[in-house]
Amino acid sequence: MTDLIGTGTRVNRMLDKFWRVPSVKSWVSGKWIEFIVVAAAGTLEGTATVESHRLQPTIIAELVVPTIGTWKDQTLADQWRRLIAHYGVVLHLNVRRWIQCFQVFPFAVKLRLCS
Numbered sequence: 551m552t553d554l555i556g557t558g559t560r561v562n563r564m565l566d567k568f569w570r571v572p573s574v575k576s577w578v579s580g581k582w583i584e585f586i587v588v589a590a591a592g593t594l595e596g597t598a599t600v601e602s603h604r605l606q607p608t609i610i611a612e613l614v615v616p617t618i619g620t621w622k623d624q625t626l627a628d629q630w631r632r633l634i635a636h637y638g639v640v641l642h643l644n645v646r647r648w649i650q651c652f653q654v655f656p657f658a659v660k661l662r663l664c665s
Contacts, residue, residue: 555592555611558599565603578605591615 555561565585568574577583585607587600592611600609621627 551588553590554615555587555589555596555600555609557593558596561587561596561600562603565600565605565607569605584608586610593617594620 552561568585569578574583585605587607587609589597589609589611591613592600592609593615595617597609597611597614600607618627618630
């Protein structure tokens with residue numbers, strides 16, 4: 551269970567830890583267990599990354615949130631890029647990577663640093 555599947559890296563790391571347990575591998579191969587990831591929200595890229603994990607989890611996400619790269623309205627996305635580049639510059643921060651992690655929820659705008 552998680553709040554947000556952004557890139558999918560964090561969830562995949564958790565799934566990798568399960569995969570390293572010999573009993574879990576056995577249970578998966580015997581189809582005795584399945585993995586379900588429940589999230590409040592997820593990006594298209596992140597949920598696809600998690601779905602492609604070797605455990606092939608089912609993903610249940612309440613919201614699929616767009617990132618600037620997946621917005622259909624690229625004019626608006628470009629305006630956000632300019633706004634972030636102009637006002638969001640932080641020393642030692644890779645702004646392009648930051649922009650890739652910009653997400654829009656129906657109720658708020660969330661800017662987060664990607665690592």
